[in-house]
Amino acid sequence: MDSNIENNNKKPILEAINLSKRYEDNALALDNVSFTIHPGEIFAMLGGNGAGKTTTINLFLNLIEPTSGDCKIDGVSCVSKPLEAKKKVAYVSENVMLYPDFTAMQNLDFFIKLGGRMNLSKDEYKSVLKRVGLQEDAFNKKLKGFSKGMRQKCGIAISILKDAPAILLDEPTSGLDPKAGAEFVNLLKELKKEGKAILMSTHDIFRAKDVADTIGIMNKGQLVMKKKQSEIHNEDLEQLYIKYMAGYMENAA
Amino acid sequence: MLKLIVIKELKNIIQSPKFTATFTTLSVLLLLSFYIGINEYKYSLEQYNTATLLANDRVKDTRSWMGVSYSTYREPKPLQYLVGGINNDIGRYSTIVHSDEVKLRNSAYSDDPLFALFRNIDFSSIAMIVFSLFAILFSYNAINGEKEEGTLKLIFSNSVPRAKYIIGKIVGSWLGLVVPLLIPILLGLLLLLINNIYLNGTEWLSLVSLIFISIVYLTFFIALGTLVSSVTKSSVASFMILLVLWIVTVFIIPRVGVMSAAQMVEVPTISQIESQQDAYSKDRWQIYMDELSDKWEKRRAAMAGMTDEEKEAYEDDMSYAWMEEDDKARKQVEKDIADYNQKLNEDYVKRKIVLEQLALNFSRISPASLFQLAAMNLATSDIELKHRYEESMREYKNRFMDFAEKKQEESGESGMFTIKMSSDGGFKLNDGRQEGGLDVSELPKYVSPKQNYASLLNSIILDSVLLIIYSVICFGIAFAAFLRFDVR
Ligand SMILES: Nc1ncnc2c1ncn2[C@@H]1O[C@H](COP(=O)(O)OP(=O)(O)OP(=O)(O)O)[C@@H](O)[C@H]1O
Ligand SMILES: [Mg+2]
Numbered sequence: 001m002d003s004n005i006e007n008n009n010k011k012p013i014l015e016a017i018n019l020s021k022r023y024e025d026n027a028l029a030l031d032n033v034s035f036t037i038h039p040g041e042i043f044a045m046l047g048g049n050g051a052g053k054t055t056t057i058n059l060f061l062n063l064i065e066p067t068s069g070d071c072k073i074d075g076v077s078c079v080s081k082p083l084e085a086k087k088k089v090a091y092v093s094e095n096v097m098l099y100p101d102f103t104a105m106q107n108l109d110f111f112i113k114l115g116g117r118m119n120l121s122k123d124e125y126k127s128v129l130k131r132v133g134l135q136e137d138a139f140n141k142k143l144k145g146f147s148k149g150m151r152q153k154c155g156i157a158i159s160i161l162k163d164a165p166a167i168l169l170d171e172p173t174s175g176l177d178p179k180a181g182a183e184f185v186n187l188l189k190e191l192k193k194e195g196k197a198i199l200m201s202t203h204d205i206f207r208a209k210d211v212a213d214t215i216g217i218m219n220k221g222q223l224v225m226k227k228k229q230s231e232i233h234n235e236d237l238e239q240l241y242i243k244y245m246a247g248y249m250e251n252a253a
Numbered sequence: 254m255l256k257l258i259v260i261k262e263l264k265n266i267i268q269s270p271k272f273t274a275t276f277t278t279l280s281v282l283l284l285l286s287f288y289i290g291i292n293e294y295k296y297s298l299e300q301y302n303t304a305t306l307l308a309n310d311r312v313k314d315t316r317s318w319m320g321v322s323y324s325t326y327r328e329p330k331p332l333q334y335l336v337g338g339i340n341n342d343i344g345r346y347s348t349i350v351h352s353d354e355v356k357l358r359n360s361a362y363s364d365d366p367l368f369a370l371f372r373n374i375d376f377s378s379i380a381m382i383v384f385s386l387f388a389i390l391f392s393y394n395a396i397n398g399e400k401e402e403g404t405l406k407l408i409f410s411n412s413v414p415r416a417k418y419i420i421g422k423i424v425g426s427w428l429g430l431v432v433p434l435l436i437p438i439l440l441g442l443l444l445l446l447i448n449n450i451y452l453n454g455t456e457w458l459s460l461v462s463l464i465f466i467s468i469v470y471l472t473f474f475i476a477l478g479t480l481v482s483s484v485t486k487s488s489v490a491s492f493m494i495l496l497v498l499w500i501v502t503v504f505i506i507p508r509v510g511v512m513s514a515a516q517m518v519e520v521p522t523i524s525q526i527e528s529q530q531d532a533y534s535k536d537r538w539q540i541y542m543d544e545l546s547d548k549w550e551k552r553r554a555a556m557a558g559m560t561d562e563e564k565e566a567y568e569d570d571m572s573y574a575w576m577e578e579d580d581k582a583r584k585q586v587e588k589d590i591a592d593y594n595q596k597l598n599e600d601y602v603k604r605k606i607v608l609e610q611l612a613l614n615f616s617r618i619s620p621a622s623l624f625q626l627a628a629m630n631l632a633t634s635d636i637e638l639k640h641r642y643e644e645s646m647r648e649y650k651n652r653f654m655d656f657a658e659k660k661q662e663e664s665g666e667s668g669m670f671t672i673k674m675s676s677d678g679g680f681k682l683n684d685g686r687q688e689g690g691l692d693v694s695e696l697p698k699y700v701s702p703k704q705n706y707a708s709l710l711n712s713i714i715l716d717s718v719l720l721i722i723y724s725v726i727c728f729g730i731a732f733a734a735f736l737r738f739d740v741r
Binding site for chain 1: 254258261264265268269270402403404406407408409410411412413414740741
């Protein structure tokens with residue numbers, strides 16, 4: 001409860017304001033979505049395939065333009081000032097892809113400098129790679145031999161090292177083994193303590209319940225449910241999820 | 254940030270296994286082209302020196318300045334062995350003799366047809382085929398490949414302006430391909446030095462320009478690859494498109510250019526012209542011989558009924574007049590033949606120039622043609638090579654003939670044939686030979702046509718500028734396309 005009071009006093013880091021996106025083929029992928037995420041808050045987006053989670057994240061990264069509405073990072077519009085907004089956000093995609101002929105360290109070096117942090121030492125890279133659980137003998141190996149989970153860990157390391165106030169995670173735990181998944185949850189908790197605002201899309205209801213402060217359920221482009229974790233602690237999130245999905249379908253029918 | 258992107262791109266190219274493989278192959282081919290060129294040049298130079306000496310010896314052994322014949326040789330130039338052009342297709346010497354046209358004969362290929370197999374292993378052919386392929390291999394997926402790999406999305410999740418990124422990528426990939434390429438090229442130049450191949454100042458400048466032009470040519474294909482990869486979705490598609498474009502620009506257009514132009518203007522081939530000339534000269538001499546026997550018929554008829562003594566006296570009286578008459582007729586024949594040949598040649602040259610211009614201008618839509626034309630001009634193995642040498646040899650022939658005539662007058666030769674008709678029939682020729690050989694010390698020297706760097710530069714300016722314009726256009730379109738490229 002304390003954290004909620006705290007949050008309300010601070011200004012939000014991530015804001016979606018009546019965000020809509022219609023693709024060229026006329027499918028409304030995102031329908032009037034609004035939410036805010038404050039420093040030290042984790043927002044977990046649940047929803048079936050094609051619900052609009054990746055679309056939301058792409059809008060924050062200005063990889064696509066919204067049909068209407070706006071989204072802001074730390075008060076800066078991602079639509080009108082994308083370059084400035086992107087300085088304040090780190091991103092991990094659902095399938096992290098890095099340069100296959102570069103080693104983990106070289107990839108880190110390039111993407112971190114691209115993110116604007118020019119003066120980090122090799123030791124700092126290594127300590128973060130250790131922190132995300134990448135085995136040490138892989139640090140100087142070329143990426144093309146890496147498994148999906150190992151790539152995912154590198155991507156997470158890059159997002160941590162960027163040290164931005166906002167973090168966008170698109171199914172970050174996909175491909176991680178159970179141990180790495182659990183470690184990642186701890187990592188998220190640390191980042192939350194550092195005051196990051198985190199938007200995470202996931203299919204993992206249990207982890208979402210464990211780590212998230214706010215849970216949103218998306219269906220066909222609409223944010224059909226948004227609840228504080230404290231509001232749902234006694235309910236079974238899985239039941240809720242199925243209820244909302246079904247309920248939406250009944251409504252739609 | 255630009256520097257960061259440039260270095261990333263450079264490293265990405267150099268660290269790839271694809272690079273190791275293609276770069277090694279390319280280096281071996283380049284060095285091989287230098288090695289073969291150097292050896293061919295040395296061999297040709299030796300042949301040239303021996304042949305020139307022999308030609309001088311032959312003049313020395315001749316006993317009369319009358320009807321003396323000499324041979325002038327085309328001096329091999331080192332760059333012609335890096336850029337073959339038409340060097341091996343055209344003749345290497347011409348005989349300088351009163352009775353015949355100046356004409357280059359005996360090409361290296363006619364001498365040794367096996368040699369023609371190595372036509373495509375000179376530096377310019379290697380550069381034309383391999384540089385372009387090399388550039389395409391590394392740029393066909395420059396943009397869409399990064400999208401397929403997924404790195405583009407992560408890059409643009411950062412505060413990176415697209416313009417900066419594409420410029421950094423182009424500069425980086427250019428450096429990544431060109432800088433390593435300088436290593437085998439410099440090694441090739443080192444081979445020239447080790448082998449004591451002498452290049453004069455103009456030739457050094459031309460060689461440096463040749464390297465520059467090859468790099469511009471390579472740059473064009475990097476630009477083309479980047480362009481295609483930024484307007485297609487998949488790297489497989491862009492590779493196929495580029496492969497087709499490569500075949501069309503490197504193999505088809507340079508050839509179709511000549512063929513289609515040939516259909517527009519009908520030009521007889523050289524052998525057609527030669528056979529026409531031969532036929533005319535044969536006919537003309539036949540007429541001369543017929544007239545000559547008619548004349549003798551009449552002369553003998555005039556002597557009919559004379560005693561042997563009267564005949565001899567009559568012949569003695571008339572011989573000078575007859576000789577003059579016959580000589581005049583012979584000279585007329587030579588003049589007629591020369592005039593005819595000249596007319597045919599002029600016609601041929603005129604039509605050929607039209608044809609060449611058409612073909613060249615058409616083929617200039619292909620960067621490979623532009624490169625080849627510029628390279629040939631720099632190495633002086635261009636299509637004008639034959640013309641230049643024949644012109645200068647013709648000019649030399651005039652000097653040579655004047656000299657021979659002067660010598661002949663000094664030595665008091667009559668300069669005319671005396672033709673004796675013996676009673677047993679048949680002619681007897683007497684050309685009044687001089688005993689012993691000729692003094693060749695004052696013989697005018699033949700010097701190869703010289704070209705200075707300014708005129709060479711002038712001859713490549715159009716093609717170089719076009720090549721640069723093509724590259725800039727491709728880069729421009731690639732740039733504009735990338736600003737609108739969907740990086741997801
Ligand atoms: N480039 C595109 N063009 C047209 N439609 C698209 C495009 N990208 C996504 N869509 C559509 O937008 C909708 C939302 O897609 P989105 O990728 O945001 O879903 P998601 O929630 O991330 O799903 P998943 O869980 O499978 O990752 C889907 O119906 C999809 O078909
Ligand atoms: Mg998705």
